[in-house]
Amino acid sequence: MSEIIRAMPSPIMAKVKPKSSVHHRTDESRLTVGVPFIENPRMAVRDVNVFYDNGVKQAINHVSLDIGEREVLAMIGPSGCGKSTLLRCLNRMNDTVDGCRVTGSITLDGKDIYSKEQEIVELRSQVGMVFQRPNPFPKSIRDNITYGPKLHGLVEARADLDLLVEQSLTKAGLWNEVKDRLDTPATGLSGGQQQRLCIARTIAISPEVILMDEPCSALDPIATEVIEELIYDLKQQFSIVMVTHSMQQALRVSDRTAYFHLGDLIEVNSTQEVFHNPKHRLTTDYISGRFG
Numbered sequence: 206m207s208e209i210i211r212a213m214p215s216p217i218m219a220k221v222k223p224k225s226s227v228h229h230r231t232d233e234s235r236l237t238v239g240v241p242f243i244e245n246p247r248m249a250v251r252d253v254n255v256f257y258d259n260g261v262k263q264a265i266n267h268v269s270l271d272i273g274e275r276e277v278l279a280m281i282g283p284s285g286c287g288k289s290t291l292l293r294c295l296n297r298m299n300d301t302v303d304g305c306r307v308t309g310s311i312t313l314d315g316k317d318i319y320s321k322e323q324e325i326v327e328l329r330s331q332v333g334m335v336f337q338r339p340n341p342f343p344k345s346i347r348d349n350i351t352y353g354p355k356l357h358g359l360v361e362a363r364a365d366l367d368l369l370v371e372q373s374l375t376k377a378g379l380w381n382e383v384k385d386r387l388d389t390p391a392t393g394l395s396g397g398q399q400q401r402l403c404i405a406r407t408i409a410i411s412p413e414v415i416l417m418d419e420p421c422s423a424l425d426p427i428a429t430e431v432i433e434e435l436i437y438d439l440k441q442q443f444s445i446v447m448v449t450h451s452m453q454q455a456l457r458v459s460d461r462t463a464y465f466h467l468g469d470l471i472e473v474n475s476t477q478e479v480f481h482n483p484k485h486r487l488t489t490d491y492i493s494g495r496f497g
């Protein structure tokens with residue numbers, strides 16, 4: 206209990222007002238330190254457990270956490286602590302993993318995304334995902350953008366599609382670099398350009414939330430800087446949840462940071478608080494480089 210200190214909201218939390226400072230897990234044996242709950246969350250994760258190998262292995266333990274509107278939430282922690290597992294729960298990517306089971310509840314704008322009525326295709330259009338390695342379709346730059354909107358029946362007329370291509374690529378900071386080669390293969394772009402194309406492809410279907418799993422880990426420092434600036438711009442419109450191994454990156458781009466350890470959410474708070482005034486010994490050890 207001595208490790209549990211009430212967290213003060215910081216100025217960076219202006220948009221997301223804290224509702225509580227210490228959350229008691231259902232088993233009451235462990236506590237998350239900080240501010241897991243906020244006013245008017247976009248997504249609400251409640252008491253989520255994730256099991257692999259038909260229940261043999263538990264990767265996430267009783268995690269509860271809110272994701273706010275127009276914020277960047279960074280998920281950090283040592284390798285294997287469950288960051289990607291939890292991220293994949295947010296758009297049900299784990300459904301495709303044999304022997305994986307998720308309990309608890311996750312809502313998007315109050316609607317249970319694990320309910321029987323939830324259509325997966327609709328969910329994936331509301332909660333988009335950008336992966337570690339840029340993975341454009343083996344199609345033209347234009348087709349990469351138009352594929353999703355056509356699939357979801359969002360846009361059909363050629364002029365509307367052209368406008369969407371321009372808007373999505375502009376938002377992703379790629380338009381000027383590719384406007385004269387829209388019909389060339391996307392695989393001809395550099396790694397950083399391909400990642401921005403994947404972000405443009407995600408934006409094109411107007412998601413509410415964008416999940417990013419180490420989006421810069423395959424990129425050089427210059428391409429990383431471009432993506433980080435882009436993330437900063439995108440949060441004016443979207444909620445972004447980003448897994449990162451780079452603490453510097455979390456500090457540069459995120460509003461709040463969640464620190465995980467062995468499947469437990471140890472601490473969540475404004476990024477400034479987590480890095481400059483961590484409340485839990487495990488967080489302190491991690492950010493000071495003593496662990497991981």
Ligand SMILES: Nc1ncnc2c1ncn2[C@@H]1O[C@H](COP(=O)(O)OP(=O)(O)OP(=O)(O)O)[C@@H](O)[C@H]1O
Binds near residue numbers: 288291
């Ligand atoms: N498909 C799977 N089947 C079985 N166990 C898995 C599977 N995917 C992940 N795990 C296990 O779940 C735990 C959490 O893994 P996860 O990939 O979510 O961690 P992480 O924090 O994202 O790690 P990293 O930073 O190394 O990517 C680990 O023990 C991992 O071995």
